[in-house]
Amino acid sequence: MKALVLQRYGSVKNFVFADLPRPAVKPDEILVRVHAAGLNPIDNMIATGSFKPIIRLQLPATMGSDLAGVVVETGSRVTRFKVGDAVFASTFDLGVGALAEYAALPEQVAALKPDELDFVQAASIPMVGLTSWQALVERAQLQPGQKVFIPAGAGGIGSFAIQLAKLLGAKVATTTSTANVELVRQLGADEVIDYKKEEFEARLRDYDVVVATLRGGELEKSLQLVRPGSQIISLIGPPDAAFARKRGMNFLMRWVFGLLSGKIIRLAKQRNASYSFLFVRPDGQQLDEIGRHLAASRLRPVVDRIFPFTQAREGLAYLEQGRAKGKVVVQLVAASSER
Incomplete structure (x- = not known):
């Protein structure tokens, strides 16, 4: 089978196409013919080697962690799926790449694809949805009525998180560029800060939750808008000691991560707020719940661009520019060939 693999760390230029054996399924796994694979910023970050202390890959490694496709084989202990089922899943941190013609994955990380979504739309969901x-x-x-700040509202995570927060009954603030103001309003944002014209910390106050999606000084700036008892949940770091303990890391790594996160934790405590780092995990049951909301049109996928499999590297390069509105997806099976 064809797959896009990372040969060695250092650069996205080290992504190459390779011919690999079709995966064999274990008793608790399903083999999926991949129709589409969603791209995520972490795909490019992994290539640089910056995640080596956290995600250990056996190079060369097949890339990608969001997929949608059709089950073509099931292991002997599989009970939730049968051959012919259309599914979507996250394989992030499992050592299973989505940018390949076939992927073998544990059945517990997959969910049935909503009939209302095509494979490209479904492949855009797992990472940002989970x-x-x-x-x-x-x-x-x-909780309903709480206020949540989700910066970068036009991005992959932001465009989905805004919708989910509104579905939960929250008031949502976000940041975006001038060109995307109308998009994030349509997604449900109540307060929209055009970062080219205004600083978010100058307007927003008394927020209950911050979902941090931006690096650098933006994380510390977000502390200016939280109220006592609030939560800052960072998706981009710094990782904390609690994360290191959960991953079973040794004392040295727990100490290093505690040191890296010490400043932001102290600053949060000064505001009587809490800081934590979130590292997403695959979860088929949560995808099932998300899928029901998608089927009922309470949530919707936001897809910016679709690249054919032969241009997967170009798709990753486009994503790296940071201009995508929603998700970038690679299509492996043409829509006319889908079941």
């Missing part, structure tokens, strides 16, 4: 769900529902336990 990240948003685990941040807002699982960790923040966001």
Whole structure:
């Protein structure tokens, strides 16, 4: 089978196409013919080697972690799926790449694809959907009437998290460029800060939850708008000691991550707020719930551009520019060939 693999760390230029054996399924796995694969910024970050302390890959490694496709084989202990089922899933941090013609994955990370979505739309969902769900529902336990700040509202995570926060009954503020103001309003944002014209910390006050999606000084600036008892949930770091303990890392790594996150934790405590780092995990049951909302049109996918499989590297390069409105998706099977 064809797959896009990372040969060695250092640059996205090290992505190459390779011919690999079709994966064999274990008893608890399903083999999926991949019809589409969603791209995520972390795909490019992994290539640089910046995630080596956290995500250990056996190079060369097949890239990608969002997929939608059709089950073509099931392991002997699989009970949730059968051959012919259309599914979508996140394989992030499992050592299973989505940018390949076939992928073998544990059945518990997959969910049935909503009939209302095509494969491209479904492939755009897993990473951003699960990240948003685990941040807002699982960790923040966001309640109706609360206020949440989700910067970069036109991006992949932002465009989905805004919708989910509104579905949960929250008031949502976001940042975006002038060209995307109308898009984020359509997604449900109540307060929209055009970052080219205004600083968000100058207008926003008394927020209950911040979902941090931007690096650098933006994270510390967000502390200026939170109220006592609020939560800052960072998707981009710095990782904290609690994360290192959960991953079973040794004392040295727990100490390093504690040191890296020490400043932001102290600053948050000064505001009587809490800071935590969120590292998304695959979860088929959560995808099932997200899928029901998608089927009922309470949530919708936002797809910026679609690249054919032969141009997957170009898709990753486009994503790296940071200008995508929603998700970038690679299509492996033409729509006319889909079941």
